[in-house]
Amino acid sequence: MNKRILNKILITSIMLAMLLSAACAPQAAPEATAAQTAAPQATTPGGETPAAPRTLKVMTHDSFAISEAVLAQFEAQYNVKVQFLKSGDTGTALNKAILSRNNPLADVFYGVDNTFLSRALDEDIFEAYTSPLLAEIPQEFRLDAQNRALPVDYGDVCLNYDRKYFDEKGLTPPESLKDLLKPEYKGLLVVENPATSSPGLAFLLATIGVFGEEGYLDYWKGLVANDLLVVNDWETAYYTEFSGSSGKGPRPIVVSYNSSPAFEVIYAETPMEEPPTAAVVAENTCFRQIEFVGILKGTQNRNLAEKWVDFMLSTPFQEDMPLQMFVFPVNPQAKLDEAFVKFLSIPTQTAQVAPEQIAARREQWLKDWTEAVLR
Amino acid sequence: MKLLPHVPRTSIGKSWPLWLAPLAFLGLFYFYPLASILQISLARSQAGFMAPFIEALTSPSILRVLRFTVWQATLSTLLTLIFGLPGAFLLARYQFRGKSLLLALTGISFVLPTLVVAAAFNAILGPRGWVNLILMSLFDLGQPPIQFVNTFTAIITAHVFYNTTIVLRIVGDFWSHLDPRLTQAAQSLGANRWQTLIYVTLPLLLPAITTAALLIFIFNFTSFGVVLVLGGPRFATLEVEIYNQTISLFNLPLAAALAFLQLTFTLALTIAYTRLSNRLARPLSLRPRRYVQRQLTSWRGRLLAATYLGLLLGLLTLPLIALVSRSFISVESRAEPASIFNIRLTLDYYRELHINRRDSLFFVPPTTAIGVSMGYALTTVILGLSLGLPAAWALANDSDSPMSRAFDPLLMLPLGTSAVTLGLGFIVALDHPPMDWRASPLLTPLAHTLVAFPFVVRSLTPALRSIRPRLRQAAAVLGASPIQVARHIDLPLIGRALLVAATFAFTISLGEFGATALVARPEYPTIPVMIYRFLSQPGALNYGQALALSAILALFTALAMLAIERFRIADIGEF
Numbered sequence: 001m002n003k004r005i006l007n008k009i010l011i012t013s014i015m016l017a018m019l020l021s022a023a024c025a026p027q028a029a030p031e032a033t034a035a036q037t038a039a040p041q042a043t044t045p046g047g048e049t050p051a052a053p054r055t056l057k058v059m060t061h062d063s064f065a066i067s068e069a070v071l072a073q074f075e076a077q078y079n080v081k082v083q084f085l086k087s088g089d090t091g092t093a094l095n096k097a098i099l100s101r102n103n104p105l106a107d108v109f110y111g112v113d114n115t116f117l118s119r120a121l122d123e124d125i126f127e128a129y130t131s132p133l134l135a136e137i138p139q140e141f142r143l144d145a146q147n148r149a150l151p152v153d154y155g156d157v158c159l160n161y162d163r164k165y166f167d168e169k170g171l172t173p174p175e176s177l178k179d180l181l182k183p184e185y186k187g188l189l190v191v192e193n194p195a196t197s198s199p200g201l202a203f204l205l206a207t208i209g210v211f212g213e214e215g216y217l218d219y220w221k222g223l224v225a226n227d228l229l230v231v232n233d234w235e236t237a238y239y240t241e242f243s244g245s246s247g248k249g250p251r252p253i254v255v256s257y258n259s260s261p262a263f264e265v266i267y268a269e270t271p272m273e274e275p276p277t278a279a280v281v282a283e284n285t286c287f288r289q290i291e292f293v294g295i296l297k298g299t300q301n302r303n304l305a306e307k308w309v310d311f312m313l314s315t316p317f318q319e320d321m322p323l324q325m326f327v328f329p330v331n332p333q334a335k336l337d338e339a340f341v342k343f344l345s346i347p348t349q350t351a352q353v354a355p356e357q358i359a360a361r362r363e364q365w366l367k368d369w370t371e372a373v374l375r
Numbered sequence: 376m377k378l379l380p381h382v383p384r385t386s387i388g389k390s391w392p393l394w395l396a397p398l399a400f401l402g403l404f405y406f407y408p409l410a411s412i413l414q415i416s417l418a419r420s421q422a423g424f425m426a427p428f429i430e431a432l433t434s435p436s437i438l439r440v441l442r443f444t445v446w447q448a449t450l451s452t453l454l455t456l457i458f459g460l461p462g463a464f465l466l467a468r469y470q471f472r473g474k475s476l477l478l479a480l481t482g483i484s485f486v487l488p489t490l491v492v493a494a495a496f497n498a499i500l501g502p503r504g505w506v507n508l509i510l511m512s513l514f515d516l517g518q519p520p521i522q523f524v525n526t527f528t529a530i531i532t533a534h535v536f537y538n539t540t541i542v543l544r545i546v547g548d549f550w551s552h553l554d555p556r557l558t559q560a561a562q563s564l565g566a567n568r569w570q571t572l573i574y575v576t577l578p579l580l581l582p583a584i585t586t587a588a589l590l591i592f593i594f595n596f597t598s599f600g601v602v603l604v605l606g607g608p609r610f611a612t613l614e615v616e617i618y619n620q621t622i623s624l625f626n627l628p629l630a631a632a633l634a635f636l637q638l639t640f641t642l643a644l645t646i647a648y649t650r651l652s653n654r655l656a657r658p659l660s661l662r663p664r665r666y667v668q669r670q671l672t673s674w675r676g677r678l679l680a681a682t683y684l685g686l687l688l689g690l691l692t693l694p695l696i697a698l699v700s701r702s703f704i705s706v707e708s709r710a711e712p713a714s715i716f717n718i719r720l721t722l723d724y725y726r727e728l729h730i731n732r733r734d735s736l737f738f739v740p741p742t743t744a745i746g747v748s749m750g751y752a753l754t755t756v757i758l759g760l761s762l763g764l765p766a767a768w769a770l771a772n773d774s775d776s777p778m779s780r781a782f783d784p785l786l787m788l789p790l791g792t793s794a795v796t797l798g799l800g801f802i803v804a805l806d807h808p809p810m811d812w813r814a815s816p817l818l819t820p821l822a823h824t825l826v827a828f829p830f831v832v833r834s835l836t837p838a839l840r841s842i843r844p845r846l847r848q849a850a851a852v853l854g855a856s857p858i859q860v861a862r863h864i865d866l867p868l869i870g871r872a873l874l875v876a877a878t879f880a881f882t883i884s885l886g887e888f889g890a891t892a893l894v895a896r897p898e899y900p901t902i903p904v905m906i907y908r909f910l911s912q913p914g915a916l917n918y919g920q921a922l923a924l925s926a927i928l929a930l931f932t933a934l935a936m937l938a939i940e941r942f943r944i945a946d947i948g949e950f
Contacts, residue, residue: 065736067733
């Protein structure tokens with residue numbers, strides 16, 4: 001008898017799950033077919049208001065986010081349905097765009113950053129587009145003179161520290177990269193492997209920017225001597241090893257983003273006045289990651305793709321971005337949300353490495369770093 | 376007179392039609408994409424086609440990676456077998472309460488995403504884990520005495536954690552149907568227990584043990600997440616190196632050479648296995664479980680069994696318990712120096728799963744993710760069984776035909792293939808109508824089926840092989856058509872194995888984290904994809920939601936496995 005009841009419960013729960021999945025399945029088919037049938041229409045340039053919406057495909061990395069209302073604005077304005085294709089982390093997504101360039105998967109690619117930019121440009125996957133909105137964007141972000149890749153946002157990779165730990169020990173947080181070599185910070189720092197993690201790579205670039213190609217490996221050897229911990233991914237560094245996160249690890253300093261403390265407040269369980277962590281934004285301690293958008297070569301929707309790029313640079317999207325992706329708008333006219341600004345510190349001077357130098361030396365640095373630090 | 380189902384050595388064998396569907400599937404979704412990406416990658420080599428291979432085989436750092444890959448896989452496989460075999464024995468030979476629950480619990484570990492497993496291990500053995508905290512307070516230590524994360528031990532432990540269920544299921548199932556009269560005969564002839572075990576039982580079990588060992592070895596050989604997250608940056612398997620070369624260094628030719636190396640190794644291993652298993656397999660009369668299983672009577676036996684099961688459950692479920700309990704506990708540190716942590720019970724993480732706080736377009740309620748996961752898993756079961764069954768049948772009944780000899784080793788290859796490589800292969804190969812499937816949600820269950828397929832074939836073949844040809848011949852002589860023979864002889868005899876196969880297909884699909892390999896449609900995330908989404912952002916709520924979703928994933932896996940256990944429609948018992 002008991003068994004029967006259990007059986008029934010089990011089978012009902014499975015059935016429910018099947019129903020649920022069945023409920024989601026039908027949405028898949030019409031969309032896919034809509035995408036295919038809409039494609040030929042899209043080539044007719046600037047048709048007044050075609051009855052069926054056209055489809056624009058945007059390929060991006062896994063961290064992309066946008067709010068429904070802001071996207072709805074764009075879709076309504078151009079009678080378009082935007083389909084997003086998430087393709088893994090930045091490097092993976094970019095590789096997919098490169099390998100599919102003869103028959104592009106999408107019309108637009110968003111999310112290549114300044115550490116990967118050279119790969120995208122060398123492989124020639126973008127069509128140049130000089131958006132009228134570029135005029136509003138500061139020159140420092142515009143790394144591609146031919147405007148194949150247009151800047152959208154930036155974020156700073158900085159040291160984060162556990163405020164409680166430093167308060168209790170009466171210790172001052174580090175104020176420069178060199179400080180990390182001091183004995184009082186021994187065994188406190190956890191960083192990500194630059195070969196497997198994007199903030200890890202950014203931090204390596206920061207050290208190269210500060211100590212130069214001739215000095216950075218010695219600096220890293222000093223960090224190793226000061227009991228540095230290297231892990232492969234940001235998740236392990238932040239949640240497992242860092243004491244300021246809810247993972248409550250053992251190390252009070254971690255390489256993360258300058259927006260992470262704001263995240264901690266916004267995603268707190270109970271509303272908090274002040275974040276439990278803080279970012280070090282002293283001069284030459286952070287590295288600035290800039291993300292770019294580009295129109296993929298071979299698109300059948302050049303017109304719409306241009307509109308999308310314009311949209312990404314315009315204030316509605318630029319103002320939506322910070323709370324969605326926790327990055328900062330490159331367009332100075334975009335206003336930042338107050339909740340966000342309150343807990344945010346932006347570095348005035350980040351460590352600089354010329355894009356051409358990154359392009360030429362990236363692989364060699366990674367190899368040398370691996371030999372010096374991990375072996 | 377009707378043809379006998381068991382075919383003697385002939386030219387092509389009569390089972391060749393059975394190969395059509397499995398080969399068409401593998402050809403289209405495995406060999407074609409793989410060949411395309413390898414060819415495109417190698418063509419990028421400026422120094423010619425052979426240069427990356429020479430580089431791979433002469434570079435000391437790559438050879439070091441290769442040695443480490445083989446070594447950790449061998450050790451992990453041996454330890455998994457040693458750890459799992461007593462469990463297979465207990466599950467096979469004894470009846471005790473809560474057995475299917477135990478089996479279901481041990482299966483959960485198989486599906487959990489690596490990042491979550493790492494977090495769970497960390498809650499126990501990490502620098503701030505329970506064990507270290509207890510030891511530190513007991514012996515008044517300033518530093519955590521146990522270093523677990525970023526060690527070789529962590530890699531091996533996690534591999535045992537993930538794969539023990541394979542031994543329990545494949546060997547346990549086979550064992551549970553072994554005719555006990557064979558061992559009874561040995562014992563009545565004067566053999567003691569150990570002699571019986573070594574000279575009778577183990578040789579009879581060898582086909583199942585080698586099968587489990589091969590699957591586990593290949594899983595460990597291509598280990599990625601465990602090595603990356605728990606092993607840390609000092610350890611790399613070939614699979615990790617392929618990822619590095621592809622994504623970080625963009626050295627596609629070298630990555631292709633490494634992927635090729637990994638494949639060659641898998642193929643060589645499988646060929647050796649096939650040769651061996653053909654020699655090992657012998658027809659046995661499998662017995663219904665109820666004739667085979669006994670109660671534990673002696674207190675010594677009970678004590679031993681309890682100790683072992685305690686250990687098994689300890690390793691396989693403690694991390695799980697840590698995980699689930701953490702999803703209900705809120706840990707907050709306050710700014711005032713006096714208080715340490717505020718700990719309270721909470722359902723916040725589960726509630727938060729249903730709230731779209733930022734009005735995000737990609738918000739997906741957990742019910743949808745569960746539905747998507749379940750839908751993919753069921754599709755994988757159906758695809759996996761309908762493709763795997765004919766292949767296993769052909770292999771078992773016609774193992775000497777050239778078709779079987781040629782294809783048998785190929786069936787394992789998808790398991791030994793780098794996920795990054797194959798994912799890129801889909802992009803370059805499936806790119807023209809009518810098969811522009813690069814961004815299709817269908818690709819996910821297809822990819823899952825590729826991984827599940829070898830498991831299905833391998834769990835079915837030993838059972839199919841052990842059916843005595845005479846049974847079929849007798850049925851045929853009595854006038855049964857081949858279909859009737861299949862329905863009334865084979866199906867009842869392999870019912871259990873079918874369930875094992877279905878369970879593997881289901882769990883592989885549930886746990887597979889395909890997002891990095893495939894182009895994902897953000898509207899249809901699986902539970903593991905959602906877990907990674909939460910874990911990639913800072914904030915207590917994000918962390919909590921990842922744990923809550925992991926607990927939900929564990930729950931659904933357990934439920935599904937209990938349900939599959941109950942579908943025992945065609946057990947030998949009915950025969």
